[in-house]
Amino acid sequence: xxxxxxxxxxxxxxxxxxxxxxxxxxxxxxxxxxxxxxxxxxxxxxxxxxxxxxxxxxxxxxxxxxxxxxxxxxxxxxxxxxxxxxxxxxxxxxxxxxxxxxxxxxxxxxxxxxxxxxxxxxxxxxxxxxxxxxxxxxxxxxxxxxxxxxxxxxxxxxxxxxxxxxxxxxxxxxxxxxxxxxxxxxxxxxxxxxxxxxxxxxxxxxxxxxxxxxxxxxxxxxxxxxxxxxxxxxxxxxxxxxxxxxxxxxxxxxxxxxxxxxxxxxxxxxxxxxxxxxxxxxxxxxxxxxxxxxxxxxxxxxxxxxxxxxxxxxxxxxxxxxxx
Numbered sequence: 001x002x003x004x005x006x007x008x009x010x011x012x013x014x015x016x017x018x019x020x021x022x023x024x025x026x027x028x029x030x031x032x033x034x035x036x037x038x039x040x041x042x043x044x045x046x047x048x049x050x051x052x053x054x055x056x057x058x059x060x061x062x063x064x065x066x067x068x069x070x071x072x073x074x075x076x077x078x079x080x081x082x083x084x085x086x087x088x089x090x091x092x093x094x095x096x097x098x099x100x101x102x103x104x105x106x107x108x109x110x111x112x113x114x115x116x117x118x119x120x121x122x123x124x125x126x127x128x129x130x131x132x133x134x135x136x137x138x139x140x141x142x143x144x145x146x147x148x149x150x151x152x153x154x155x156x157x158x159x160x161x162x163x164x165x166x167x168x169x170x171x172x173x174x175x176x177x178x179x180x181x182x183x184x185x186x187x188x189x190x191x192x193x194x195x196x197x198x199x200x201x202x203x204x205x206x207x208x209x210x211x212x213x214x215x216x217x218x219x220x221x222x223x224x225x226x227x228x229x230x231x232x233x234x235x236x237x238x239x240x241x242x243x244x245x246x247x248x249x250x251x252x253x254x255x256x257x258x259x260x261x262x263x264x265x266x267x268x269x270x271x272x273x274x275x276x277x278x279x280x281x282x283x284x285x286x287x288x289x290x291x292x293x294x295x296x297x298x299x300x301x302x303x304x305x306x307x308x309x310x311x312x313x314x315x316x317x318x319x320x321x322x323x324x
Contacts, residue, residue, distance in 0.1 A: 010155060013163075016196040016199065018086070027048070028087050029089075031090060032051030032069070034053075035069065038051060049066040049068070053070075070212070077213070079211060081115060083117060084120060084206065084209075089125065109138055119167055122165070127161055140175045140179035147200070148185060262280065279314040282309070283309075289304050
């Protein structure tokens with residue numbers, strides 16, 4: 001999945017560039033893996049860590065290392081803009097399947113820089129060759145006060161990765177000089193990132209993050225919430241069946257009732273005896289259909305969802321009949 005965690009030694013060097021205030025700061029890693037890099041970056045500072053991870057197993061581990069974790073993609077996340085003092089961005093090294101012809105290094109950058117607060121620090125880790133004209137333009141438009149280094153020799157050998165530091169501008173504006181300097185980086189020999197005795201980037205204090213959640217339902221989180229819900233427990237108690245006997249209906253069922261029972265599976269199973277013995281299975285499926293129509297001079301494509309009832313019968317001789 002294009003996941004390449006930052007080596008521990010590199011994170012330690014990055015940490016030496018960052019100064020933390022006495023007040024709380026919010027740190028965000030939108031592709032956090034197991035959360036180890038952001039956890040080490042925080043250290044013993046007063047900070048709240050937030051991560052997003054697509055892989056289920058890595059997200060589960062990240063929840064043990066970070067304060068808040070969304071399991072899913074950043075596209076499905078709902079996050080407060082301008083709420084984070086530091087954006088730690090180590091995007092997947094791959095082509096984007098949604099935006100054809102774009103690399104994920106670029107799509108992650110342009111989609112997540114909005115979460116960084118003014119004067120907040122961006123730490124951007126990508127292969128050196130991926131800092132192309134488009135990436136350089138985005139950076140020089142939104143970020144300033146750059147420092148760019150390569151990974152130490154042993155780590156640099158594999159993917160040619162670099163670390164770019166920069167702070168978010170108060171107002172977005174293209175800096176032509178920085179643009180030219182950044183777009184030349186793929187062809188330059190960069191110095192190895194050193195350890196610093198004193199940090200050169202001090203993070204601004206952060207306010208509370210008002211919104212940090214996924215638009216998708218996390219089944220594990222939902223299960224935990226339900227376990228602690230008094231209302232849910234009460235509903236289960238009231239809905240609990242005392243035995244398996246449903247009782248005889250007060251009035252005979254007409255054909256419409258039988259059709260509904262068949263459709264929702266209440267009558268599934270073996271029916272009749274002897275030569276007429278057969279198995280019934282009913283189900284309801286959601287289907288989508290598309291059609292086009294003109295509204296004035298504009299051709300509009302519409303999609304309509306409907307429900308299709310399917311009732312099948314398996315006969316003794318193996319024949320399958322579809323009733324609906």
